[in-house]
């Protein structure tokens with residue numbers, strides 16, 4: 001779609017698709033629930049193109065693109081992970097690190113030490129960067145920062161263009177901040193994702209560096225890549241040092257009484273708190289890197305002139321989008337700290353009370369920074385705790401406690417990913433939930449994606465996603481429940497759509513959120529608890545302020561009718577404004593979902 005059309009479509013999405021007076025007709029498509037042609041191979045990552053068509057029994061549904069990944073894992077294989085019969089990727093990595101530990105100690109520092117930045121784009125409180133700096137200082141050699149842009153990784157991970165843009169803007173800030181310390185940041189594009197590791201080795205050889213530091217990412221591919229890299233480095237006389245940085249408590253040590261990893265949040269959280277209290281160093285912030293020797297400009301001068309590429313094809317924002325999104329999301333770690341400090345100053349105390357009201361700024365809006373690594377979870381928890389009147393994480397101010405417990409959810413879902421790696425292979429956490437018969441009704445899906453379902457709270461939320469690249473947590477739960485229960489659409493369609501549009505798209509948290517709402521994940525909402533979108537709307541947006549902001553064609557609707565204009569006497573206004581009637585009737589949809597879940601679960605046991 002040419003940029004002009006995309007801009008028009010975007011405006012339509014935000015204003016009610018066909019304009020204020022237009023009768024809305026979501027584009028007609030064949031209902032493909034029964035027809036099952038082969039899937040469209042030209043998978044689009046452009047946020048404003050029509051969503052990818054999903055088909056019953058298609059291998060392309062959901063978050064796993066077959067272009068990059070093998071076929072769907074069987075239930076038996078998923079169960080084998082559960083029974084500890086298959087090594088988890090983290091174990092493969094740990095074995096590789098253990099096998100190469102002695103070798104690492106023997107590798108001498110040569111001309112430089114390298115830190116490989118990934119989703120940890122900050123200087124402050126960065127575990128691996130700090131360790132790299134320490135080694136460089138001890139040896140009196142320069143520290144070099146490296147970032148590999150991988151368009152195929154963006155494609156494979158369904159990274160939203162808004163997230164790519166945020167990351168590239170962050171790289172500019174990071175490069176400047178590092179340069180102030182005399183540390184160059186070398187940025188390079190690897191067109192093929194499998195070439196990235198080889199290129200890192202070439203660069204290290206070019207720079208005379210024997211030691212590479214990196215923070216761990218917990219997705220399956222990344223853990224496996226690091227395992228291979230550790231062995232490849234050892235064969236070549238190089239040393240790979242990895243650090244746990246993204247979680248406050250690294251995945252691994254928290255175990256239930258039976259020695260198993262936790263699959264329920266509440267006991268996990270108690271154990272998380274206990275573990276931190278017993279290991280207070282987990283909240284110690286890492287030292288910032290020290291400046292490089294001044295000779296670095298002479299020895300490595302050309303590394304300071306490295307350009308930062310534009311977003312790759314298919315991941316670019318239009319000019320209009322840049323104008324809208326960039327002021328909403330200033331990039332860089334200073335901005336993250338500013339946001340954190342402001343939130344702690346003004347809102348954290350009221351967080352427990354306000355966090356479920358989408359019309360007010362009651363939450364921190366920091367998720368984009370956590371996802372990009374411009375803020376560490378450690379710094380966030382530490383900063384909030386230091387505002388409390390106790391050093392305990394579960395005492396004192398209620399708002400602070402609640403906020404810390406929310407940041408902990410992020411750790412929880414990363415732990416889940418590490419222990420049950422098949423959740424990122426399109427499998428529900430409970431393999432027996434694979435047999436639910438989902439709908440693949442394209443018209444329903446498009447209405448959902450466009451915010452045209454006739455349920456104002458759902459539509460407001462989906463339009464907030466298009467308007468900001470972000471959605472309030474309460475609304476994420478509402479729209480996810482609506483998609484998977486009211487529409488009975490395959491939850492992976494929603495999971496994928498979120499990844500393709502969120503500035504904070506994070507595999508573990510997104511998968512966890514969808515698993516919770518669709519009742520197929522770890523510690524989920526029981527399947528028979530089905531949100532009533534009308535009641536959710538009345539409870540969490542009582543005055544309809546949020547709806548009126550994001551569904552402007554309903555601005556004139558007075559009172560409670562805002563929650564259900566067609567059902568509560570505002571149908572003339574709604575019709576005139578082109579606002580659709582509900583695409584499903586909640587009570588009937590609920591019965592259908594209950595029956596489908598029950599049937600699916602029973603047949604999967």
Ligand SMILES: Cc1cc2nc3c(=O)[nH]c(=O)nc-3n(C[C@H](O)[C@H](O)[C@H](O)COP(=O)(O)OP(=O)(O)OC[C@H]3O[C@@H](n4cnc5c(N)ncnc54)[C@H](O)[C@@H]3O)c2cc1C
Pocket residue numbers: 355363364365366367368370371406407408409410413471472473474476477480498502504505506507509510511512513514517
């Ligand atoms: C269906 C669904 C999909 C989601 N997808 C994502 C995603 O892709 N990326 C993402 O970061 N969050 C996701 N979440 C979690 C949550 O909605 C966002 O983290 C939150 O809305 C971000 O806003 P905030 O920074 O103002 O959060 P705050 O309320 O200020 O919370 C602070 C931080 O705690 C963490 N956090 C809070 N709630 C959760 C949660 N339920 N799960 C995991 N972490 C949490 C986030 O890092 C957040 O920034 C999803 C939730 C649902 C229900």
